[in-house]
Amino acid sequence: MLTKLTGGIVYDPANGVNGKQKDIFIKDGRIIKKPGKDARIDKEYNIKGKVVMAGAIDLHTHIGGGKGNIARMLMPENHRIDPVAHTDLTRAGCGHAMPSTFLTGYRYAEMGYTAAFEPAVLPINARQAHMEMGDVPILDKGGYVLMGSDDYLLRMMTANKDQQAINDYVAWTIRAAQGVGIKVVNAGGINAFKFNQRKLDLDEKNSYYNVTPRDILKTLATAVKELGIKHPLHVHGSNLGVPGNIETTLNSIEGVEGLPMHLTHVQFHSYGTEGDFKFSSGAAQIAEAVNKNNNISLDVGQIMFGQTVTASGDNMRQYANHGFASPNKWVCMDIECDAGCGLVPFKYRDQNFVNALQWAIGLEIFLLVDDPWRIFLTTDHPNGAPFTSYPHLIRLLMDKSFRNDMLATLHPEAQKMTTLASIDREYSLEEIAILTRAGAAKITGLVGRGGLADGDFADITVYTENKDREKMFAKPVYVFKDGEMVAKHGKIVKVTWGTTHVVRPEYDKSVEKDLEKYFNRYMTMKVGNFTISDDELTEDGRGSITVHPTVGGKV
Amino acid sequence: MSALTFTLKQRTDQRVDMSPLVCQKLSGMEPAEIAAIELQNGKSKVRVDSLFKISGSDSHNIQFKNSFGKLDFIGKDLTEGSIHVEGDVGAYLGMGMSAGAIDVFGNTDIYAACEMKGGQLVIDGNAGDFLGAAMVGNKQGMKGGVVIVKGSVGDRAGDHMRRGVMLIEGDTGDYCGSRMVAGTIAVLGKTGRFPGYMMSRGTLLLWTQPQLSASFNDCGAHTLAFLPILLNSFKKYNSRFAEVDTFNRVQRFGGDMAEKGLGEILVKI
Numbered sequence: 001m002l003t004k005l006t007g008g009i010v011y012d013p014a015n016g017v018n019g020k021q022k023d024i025f026i027k028d029g030r031i032i033k034k035p036g037k038d039a040r041i042d043k044e045y046n047i048k049g050k051v052v053m054a055g056a057i058d059l060h061t062h063i064g065g066g067k068g069n070i071a072r073m074l075m076p077e078n079h080r081i082d083p084v085a086h087t088d089l090t091r092a093g094c095g096h097a098m099p100s101t102f103l104t105g106y107r108y109a110e111m112g113y114t115a116a117f118e119p120a121v122l123p124i125n126a127r128q129a130h131m132e133m134g135d136v137p138i139l140d141k142g143g144y145v146l147m148g149s150d151d152y153l154l155r156m157m158t159a160n161k162d163q164q165a166i167n168d169y170v171a172w173t174i175r176a177a178q179g180v181g182i183k184v185v186n187a188g189g190i191n192a193f194k195f196n197q198r199k200l201d202l203d204e205k206n207s208y209y210n211v212t213p214r215d216i217l218k219t220l221a222t223a224v225k226e227l228g229i230k231h232p233l234h235v236h237g238s239n240l241g242v243p244g245n246i247e248t249t250l251n252s253i254e255g256v257e258g259l260p261m262h263l264t265h266v267q268f269h270s271y272g273t274e275g276d277f278k279f280s281s282g283a284a285q286i287a288e289a290v291n292k293n294n295n296i297s298l299d300v301g302q303i304m305f306g307q308t309v310t311a312s313g314d315n316m317r318q319y320a321n322h323g324f325a326s327p328n329k330w331v332c333m334d335i336e337c338d339a340g341c342g343l344v345p346f347k348y349r350d351q352n353f354v355n356a357l358q359w360a361i362g363l364e365i366f367l368l369v370d371d372p373w374r375i376f377l378t379t380d381h382p383n384g385a386p387f388t389s390y391p392h393l394i395r396l397l398m399d400k401s402f403r404n405d406m407l408a409t410l411h412p413e414a415q416k417m418t419t420l421a422s423i424d425r426e427y428s429l430e431e432i433a434i435l436t437r438a439g440a441a442k443i444t445g446l447v448g449r450g451g452l453a454d455g456d457f458a459d460i461t462v463y464t465e466n467k468d469r470e471k472m473f474a475k476p477v478y479v480f481k482d483g484e485m486v487a488k489h490g491k492i493v494k495v496t497w498g499t500t501h502v503v504r505p506e507y508d509k510s511v512e513k514d515l516e517k518y519f520n521r522y523m524t525m526k527v528g529n530f531t532i533s534d535d536e537l538t539e540d541g542r543g544s545i546t547v548h549p550t551v552g553g554k555v
Numbered sequence: 556m557s558a559l560t561f562t563l564k565q566r567t568d569q570r571v572d573m574s575p576l577v578c579q580k581l582s583g584m585e586p587a588e589i590a591a592i593e594l595q596n597g598k599s600k601v602r603v604d605s606l607f608k609i610s611g612s613d614s615h616n617i618q619f620k621n622s623f624g625k626l627d628f629i630g631k632d633l634t635e636g637s638i639h640v641e642g643d644v645g646a647y648l649g650m651g652m653s654a655g656a657i658d659v660f661g662n663t664d665i666y667a668a669c670e671m672k673g674g675q676l677v678i679d680g681n682a683g684d685f686l687g688a689a690m691v692g693n694k695q696g697m698k699g700g701v702v703i704v705k706g707s708v709g710d711r712a713g714d715h716m717r718r719g720v721m722l723i724e725g726d727t728g729d730y731c732g733s734r735m736v737a738g739t740i741a742v743l744g745k746t747g748r749f750p751g752y753m754m755s756r757g758t759l760l761l762w763t764q765p766q767l768s769a770s771f772n773d774c775g776a777h778t779l780a781f782l783p784i785l786l787n788s789f790k791k792y793n794s795r796f797a798e799v800d801t802f803n804r805v806q807r808f809g810g811d812m813a814e815k816g817l818g819e820i821l822v823k824i
Contacts, residue, residue, distance in 0.1 A: 075692060078692075
């Protein structure tokens with residue numbers, strides 16, 4: 001079947017197209033070259049004057065893994081307020097901060113998103129994470145495998161194993177857990193928490209393993225680079241949320257010594273200690289460091305006001321913040337030999353000094369980082385806000401007067417502590433397309449996604465131009481996933497199933513021998529059961545796997 | 556003007572959400588309008604007049620007759636008037652009511668007086684589990700008003716209770732007053748296991764010695780001047796609590812020490 005989208009204004013930064021009127025032809029799920037005159041067009045959509053972009057990609061959103069289910073169980077009241085009935089096409093569900101898997105897929109697709117990446121897949125729980133993401137309709141998905149606080153790695157580092165051995169272990173893990181990247185959360189801190197350390201600075205040693213977060217970051221960043229994994233080491237830094245953590249973040253940037261590193265939800269890691277309340281914005285310093293260091297990319301983790309739940313593997317920081325739980329209930333747990341998990345419900349308030357300044361810091365980072373290819377639009381769903389707030393966030397970025405109107409309603413002391421009002425920058429449509437499409441596809445190493453070139457997968461979103469960008473981005477006119485229309489005017493019209501993106505770096509098979517011994521001795525499952533086979537992701541008949549190449553490696 | 560009376564024609568297989576039929580919502584409505592209100596019945600909606608025979612017109616004074624255990628949410632968010640029920644009722648009786656009166660001549664299912672804020676709720680029969688509790692996941696249950704149960708109650712009566720008075724003439728199930736934040740529960744009958752489990756504050760006033768968990772400390776025998784005042788305040792109710800002999804001597808147990816420990820279980824000596 002040949003589909004034609006006629007007359008749309010195309011924003012495709014991946015291929016250098018910026019607001020050009022262009023017809024798009026779709027066949028068999030791919031974008032194709034303009035066919036010959038005699039080709040029969042089966043379906044034509046007249047989208048004259050409408051804005052066309054590739055399907056959006058969220059590179060950091062917690063949509064799979066045990067923490068989501070714990071959040072759902074923890075907050076039934078948050079589900080009660082947001083029930084969605086089933087239709088002939090879609091399934092029922094509920095949940096505002098942490099919606100059900102099905103609603104997650106529908107709501108993302110209705111906003112024009114076609115891929116989302118779960119950033120904290122604990123290897124030991126990877127099976128559950130993939131099963132859960134397997135229940136997220138329409139979207140493509142993938143997971144970053146969480147390492148850095150696992151006892152096996154720390155043992156290796158304590159024993160001064162060489163980088164090659166660690167590379168093999170990292171490669172084995174990412175393959176076993178079917179990941180597309182490596183994530184590190186509070187490097188070593190989650191482990192240190194188990195040895196009764198309640199904070200861990202970048203150069204502070206784990207009291208049992210004698211390893212510092214700086215070592216771990218460097219070791220893993222090197223492994224990711226040497227294995228040729230395209231997505232840089234995905235780093236949730238140390239000291240999340242601590243006033244003054246700007247120092248830690250800047251030191252981390254220095255600490256990786258030029259290796260590629262992605263700093264995630266940087267907003268939570270950009271706090272200074274100035275002012276009457278000893279809490280200030282470090283956005284300018286972060287932006288300066290990022291602008292200077294080409295190896296660093298970041299996503300913001302913008303907060304939005306309202307009720308949400310923070311879900312994190314960083315149980316050290318979640319434990320420290322549990323006093324702020326609103327409503328007052330929380331969960332903190334250990335994940336065997338791997339990491340931890342902490343859930344703290346949170347209500348961000350615009351009349352709270354700290355929350356208001358957090359909001360401003362996030363936006364400052366967005367506006368002060370120059371290169372749109374290295375910054376990404378996230379709220380760290382659900383930690384800063386549910387992903388459904390993205391259209392609002394886009395409007396804040398694209399509309400200075402709206403932004404300043406919002407700022408004027410916040411806590412007055414917070415307004416004094418931010419330079420936001422003096423920043424004139426407004427994001428253009430092209431830049432939004434880079435943040436949410438081209439750049440995100442590039443940095444996650446996706447082949448054939450995030451662009452609209454001939455041969456690319458036909459993940460396409462069509463928006464009606466509207467000065468109110470929130471309205472524009474909330475309900476695209478058409479959303480195509482792999483060439484099929486899945487949403488129309490912000491309503492699901494067809495439910496499809498996306499693929500799971502993975503990478504498969506090469507490694508020395510002998511690594512399994514020692515791992516087998518380790519698993520038999522310490523873990524609750526055998527090493528053979530730990531490894532997730534392809535069949536497990538595909539045997540339900542709707543999942544599939546897409547392997548992306550490593551740098552210099554073969555698929 | 557006679558009471559607005561709904562007489563159930565026949566029992567339904569599925570549960571019925573009765574929340575639209577409360578005084579404040581029906582006031583000023585024509586009988587035909589009331590008859591046309593749709594109630595959720597399982598997966599479908601049914602008109603009021605297909606379920607009930609309607610008579611009378613005083614919407615300030617509602618009666619349900621032939622009621623049975625699948626009529627849920629009777630008197631939900633009641634703010635005025637009175638509701639009188641003959642027969643059993645389903646779950647969530649008087650949920651969130653803030654004023655007015657409900658009396659039930661029958662038994663209730665779970666979560667009667669759930670998150671009730673005020674008014675008076677009288678149950679002539681037995682009440683199910685979670686009397687005056689918080690909805691699942693919520694942190695505060697009953698926040699005010701008076702609940703009188705003439706029979707016995709199930710487990711977890713007063714779970715997360717925040718304020719108000721619960722008078723239970725019969726026995727209670729396990730975990731009576733669990734996770735109580737504050738408020739008063741008085742029980743004439745026996746209590747089950749773990750009374751006051753995880754209570755942080757609040758008072759359980761008991762006429763019989765309970766089986767206490769290890770995290771309650773015996774604080775000795777006390778003469779408490781407030782007890783006669785409290786007991787006298789019960790005199791105005793149509794309840795056995797109006798007839799109990801006034802006393803001021805109690806054995807006091809403090810707990811739950813696994814929580815804040817400011818709660819108390821007072822047992823009549």
